[in-house]
Amino acid sequence: MTESTAAQADTHTVLLRGGDIHSPADPFATAMVVERGHVAWVGSEGAADAFAKGVDEVIDLEGALVTPAFTDAHVHxxxxxxxxxxxxxxxxxxxxxxxxxxxxxxxxxxxxxxxxxxxxxxxxxxxxxxxxxxxxxxxxxxxxxxxxxxxxxxxxxxxxxxxxxxxxxxxxxxxxxxxxxxxxxxxxxxxxxxAITPHQRAEAQRAARHRAASLGIGAMHECGGPDISDEEDFTGLLRLAAEEPGPRLFGYWADRVADAKDARRITELGAIGAAGDLFVDGSLGSHTACLHEPYADDPHTGSAHLDAAGIAAHVTACTEAGLQAGFHAIGDAAITAVVEGARAAAEKLGLPRVRAARHRVEHAEMLTPETIAAFAELGLTASVQPAFDAAWGGEDGMYAQRLGAERARTLNPYAALLRAGVPLAFGSDSPVTALGPWATVRAAAFHRTPEHRVSVRAAFAAHTRGGWRAIGRDDAGALVPGAPADYAVWRTADLVVQAPDDRVARWSTDPRSGTPGLPDLTPGAELPVCLRTVVFGQTVFTRPDQRPEERPNE
Missing domain, CATH: 3.10.310.70 (Diaminopimelate Epimerase; Chain A, domain 1)
Incomplete structure (x- = not known):
């Protein structure tokens, strides 16, 4: 797997203490030790004293919250x-x-x-x-x-x-x-x-990576391709990310693969998959998403760029080459084509091989119970953007204009995907919607269609561990001993835990809950402010006006 990041593991050790550490290893952790770019220990403030003499640096969190850094699973x-x-x-x-x-x-x-x-x-x-x-x-x-x-x-x-x-x-x-x-x-x-000058391009790439780091994003999935950018832009971005500190960058190149030669060409570009925006259709806003039934405000069914046979050929070739495949599919007809193509590949190669490849579908908005079940069967990851619903959902939104209220209410069914066992990875599709991970978590938890809502905890997991699992890594995205030290420090209000009936209750000290708290994301509540972002133990962003106190250990 190719990864572009300039972050090298720091050899010195750091003790963070005096805050709240969001860790499944200890839901009441207030301290964490980082060593050689990995989490070495999480635990209580009292136990932290045993580490204080043996570390190179102590950071007083002053009550701040520490969480795993976010992963944005779809960025341009x-x-x-x-x-x-x-x-x-x-x-x-x-x-x-x-x-x-x-x-x-x-x-x-x-x-x-x-x-x-x-x-x-x-x-x-x-x-x-x-x-x-x-x-x-x-x-x-x-x-x-x-x-x-x-x-x-x-x-x-x-x-x-x-x-x-x-x-x-x-x-x-x-x-x-x-x-x-x-x-x-x-x-x-x-x-x-x-026509963009090299200076313009590099300036833009640095600006995007800095903005991401300032929002607590520690990893991004770059979705490039011949219909989106060009090879020079893609390889130049990967080089810049390898040379300069910032969020990790995992590149997808959206080009079709027919054989091993095509697969080698994709990997030689530095891509981890022939995926991302490999277009099966377009978008609802532009009337180019491919539908089974015509648009409500335009008498046609959109555009189809790939059929089931072409999808099957791509999935088959990628699976045989050990390469991740993926597609951009928004309309219900486009998603049906993806399911039919992936199933045909599974019939040829065997379902276990296709599932093991963790192929992915970007956006996946117009799902049905049948296609959701097929995603679960085929092991397809749904790489989705909850901010789409926040921007265009609701009875008077663009979705309702394009599809009518009844069809619009079926879009982005995150709860049904989770119930079916479909892996979710959250992203922004920036610049389509802005980088903003906490706003994304809020959008999923307070979906405009109530039956599609998921818990804050599930949404947070989809925006942290979900992005790592989408690239085939199950060892990252959580602050547990041995995991990469990719984390963010936040100024936030009191932590809360979401009850099973979706009511938000104050964080309880009852140890039977066993659930780490998260910020209150109720609409209208102030979103957390990122104070520091760390990738592989290396600080890639610090807010100048609000930094936890650092002091060398003497």
Whole structure:
């Protein structure tokens, strides 16, 4: 397994004490010892005295909470960084507002060869009218502009950028003055990314990794691919992560595998799997997710990019090569195709071999009881994004607009997945939704459809251990002796434990509970603030204004 991280195990030992340690090894732990990049011990404050003389450094937590670092199981790192260093259009409530932001951004970036923005959503604008090409040209003085929709499955582009793509008008998904989709969108995105300077790209990648570390994220699954970025971006990102401290980076490259030669090509790029956004379909917001029945607001069923036979061939070749396979599938027809393809591969190779590979499905939103049961049978991991429901769920949300209220209520059924034994790994799909692990846990625990809610504890596990299990590692994501010392320190309010009936009760000192506490994530409650993030024992982020007291052991 290939991993890119500059974090090397620190040889010195550290004692953290005087806080709350979230550990299944001891639900009442208040201290932890880290040695050579691994957790060496967790326990009580009184027992910590026995270690105090033998460590190199003591950190007084001053009541802070220590948890395993989060794993974001679906990130587009460079695009996330470009959204941080580029133009954020999410605040725009009208086309005029978006154009005003674009004018200011264009004036502030005179040296950029292409202007990049992200986050507009015409579904929330009056009349659902997107920006026109003429408006982009006028706002920027004719410069190349690429502005993907919030779901990154369609985009608007200026004339100057379209002129950089040969025969753009002949490509599927081209529209003269409407958002680009399909092949036309992929070609324009490739042209825009090719115009990014090396400095812009590195600046963006560093910005994304720093933001992740500042939010207590210790590992990220980078979802690259030929339809998303390019090999230079992917390998450059892995190099940067290997050379500079920050969150661990595990790369997936979304390209089809037909034989051992293809598999070698994937691994030579540094990828751990031919997975991630290998598109079976598109997105609901862009009307490109593939459905069994037509959209409620558009009389068609979306787009299919892979059928069951193509999926079966990919899963078979990856399984035989010892490589993890995976797909982007959102609509119910797309998910059905994934299940049929994976089952065909299992019939050829044997179910145990397919299950052992831990193949994964990204997003997996429109599930049915039958496809959920198939995920469990085939050992498929559901790599999901609870922030999608927070952003687009509910009776008046985008899901209901696209599908109607009845179908929309079936989306993102996390509780049913857990009951069936389907492994869950939580992520953000950043920049589609922002990095923010505690907000993600909250979104799953307070799903807009109550029957799909899971406990805070289960959601937290899916965002920590779940991401590690999705890459085939069962020894990480929890603060227990022997585990990698990937952890975050938080300033938070009183810890609580969720009762079986989903009511939130104050943390009890009753030892029969045996459950470590977590922050109160009730909607409206303040989310924890990250004070420090540590990867393999090495500090990769410290909040300057709020750092636990450190002192060398003398």
């Amino acid at each position: 790192t460079t695009s996330t960084g470009l959204s941080l260093t580029g133009l954020d259009l999410s605040p725009a409530r009208t086309p005029a507002g978006a154009l005003a932001l674009l004018r200011v951004h264009a004036a502030s970036r005179p040296a950029d060869r292409v202007l990049l923005g992200h986050g507009w959503d015409a579904a929330a604008w009056p009349g659902e009218r997107p920006l026109s090409r003429t408006e982009l040209d006028e706002a920027t003085g004719g410069r190349p502009v690429y502005l993907p929709r919030v779901d990154v499955h369609s985009a608007v582009a200026s004339t100057a950028l379209l002129d950089m793509v040969p025969r753009i008008t002949a490509l599927a998904g081209y529209h003269s003055d409407a958002p680009l989709t399909g092949a036309a969108h992929h070609a324009v995105r490739a042209a825009a990314h090719a």
